[in-house]
Amino acid sequence: MRWLCAFLLLLTLALPGQADGNGRAALARVDLAQSSLQAEGRDRGKPRPLDLRLSLTQPVPYRVYFLDAPPRLVVDFRQVDFSRADTKSLPGSDLVPALRWGKFRPGWSRLVMELSGPYALNVALQSPAEGGAGGALLHLRLDPVDQDDFVTRGNALSALWDLPQPVTGNTAPAAKPGDRLRIALDPGHGGHDPGAQVGAISEAAVMLGFAQELAELLTREGFEVVTTRQDDSFIPLERRMTIARAAGADLFISLHADALPAGEAAGMSIYTWDPDADDRATRDLAMRHDRADLVGGLDLVGTDDGVADVLMDLARLETHPRSEAFAKFAVSELNRAGVAMHRRPxxxxxxxxxxxxxxxSVLIELGFLTDPGDRANLFDPDWRAETARALARAIGGWSQDDAARAALSRR
Ligand SMILES: [Zn+2]
Incomplete structure (x- = not known):
């Protein structure tokens, strides 16, 4: 089983910390008397399931992932004061080859637990401590897995933080044979949200059809495909991302076709995430695609929370260039296929x-339903097939380039 997360980004809602006399929030501390590391079963010299329980004086945002060579679990906290806590005083700390924790960047703490072999994270849960004193219990459950199922994360964040890099030697190549790239296809809109409409044509229906054709082609070419909807049903935006993450998607492609008064716009465009896009047309476009969710009152994973934003931005620092790289591969292949692109593609x-x-993640506007040329293309099976083939080539080219870059960044 390929465990669903290349890494987990776990964000708790930032509860207000207890303020000290100066009105500053006190840092969470770890209570070692209430914390433990336990191994399950008898020691036969092989890795055993591990349970790490950390009792904290207050909940904190955190994330968990694995690194290799040597195998280890990393937990980043924002923030825990470990200064008065000796790792040797944690009951069970001798069950692992090494355990370290401490402060890294301002506002960030890190726990590193070396492991005796490859593991997968099967529980990561922060819950209110019993007794209701405002504390929290972080419970991580790790189960031994085969090396093939050991999912580690590249170290861009570590590099960013000036931490010592693991020595990887020549063990770097990321893509394992048989480990197929998994593409999430997201046909926009659906259900009570038809998207753009021109006469009897709805964006939701046209995109569902194209996504199905593209999924078929990608599957034939050896990719794994997960689609966020298979019929004309309404899927909230947040769930679309959740579906992709739960499937362990390596790339997320959202498919749309906009509408603007005829003559105003034509050609294909590819979008990547930019919260600061100040181009009004783009803002309006985003509003149109998001409207159904906004109207439905749904918002995303607590992103009003500044702390969560910081964590998400850190993670995006390494993901965003990969999204942009895919967009470039796609433009280049679509150009080669003769597909008309927007002047700023x-x-x-x-x-x-x-x-x-x-x-x-990218969002592709395949064209404008309001433009007669684009509309004719979208209803032309040859055009759709050519476009799908170009996207498949782009995915293939990007994934090779991406794996090579990942290997380089681990050197
Ligand atoms: Zn749309």
Missing amino acids: VRGAAFSVLKSPDIP
């Missing part, structure tokens, strides 16, 4: 569906 926009911090 790659742009940034604040489409909510592109917000995943950990999955490279």
Whole structure:
């Protein structure tokens, strides 16, 4: 089983910390007497399931991932004061080869637990402590897995933080044979949200049809495909990202076709996430695509929370260039296929569906339903097939380039 997360980005809502006398929030501390590391079963010299429980004086945002060589679990906290806590005083700390924790960047703490072999994270849960004193219990459950199922994360964040890099030698190549690239296709809109409409034509229906054709082609070419909807049903934007993440998607492609008064716009465009896109047309476009969710009162994973935003932005620092790289591959292949592109084919926009911090994501506007040429293309099976083939080539080219870059960044 390929465990669903290349890494987990776990964000708790930032509860207000207890303020000290100066009105500053006190840092969470770890209570070692109430914390433990336990191993399940008898020690036969092999890795055993591990349960790490940390009792904290207050809940904190955190994230968890694995690194290799040597295998280890990393937990980043914002923020825990470990200064008065000796790792040796944690009951069970001798069950692992090494355990370290401490402060890294201002506002950030890190726990590193070396492991005796490859593991997967099967529980990561922060819950209010019993007794209701405002504390929290972080419970992580790790189960041994085969090396093939050991999912680690590249170290761009570590590099960013000036941390020592692991020595990887020549063990770097990321793509394992048989580990097929997984593409999430997201036909826009659906159900009570038809998207753009021109006469009897709805964006939702046209995109569903194109997504099905593209999914078929990609599957034939050896990619795994997950689609966020298979019929004309309404799927909230947040769930579209969740579906992709749960499937372990390596790339997320949202498919749309806009409408503007005839003559105003034509050609294909590819968008990547940019919260600061200040181009009014782009903002309006994002509003049109997001409207159904906005009207439905749904918002995304607590992103009003400044702390969560910081964590998400950190993760995006390494994901965003990968999204942009895919957009460039796509433009180049679409150009080669003779597909008419917008005069600025790659742009940034604040489409909510592109917000995943950990999955490279693009939104493709295949064309404008209001433009007669674009509309004719969208209804032309040859054009659709040519476009799908260009996108498949772009995915293939990008994934090779991406794996090569990942290997380089681990050197
Ligand atoms: Zn749309």
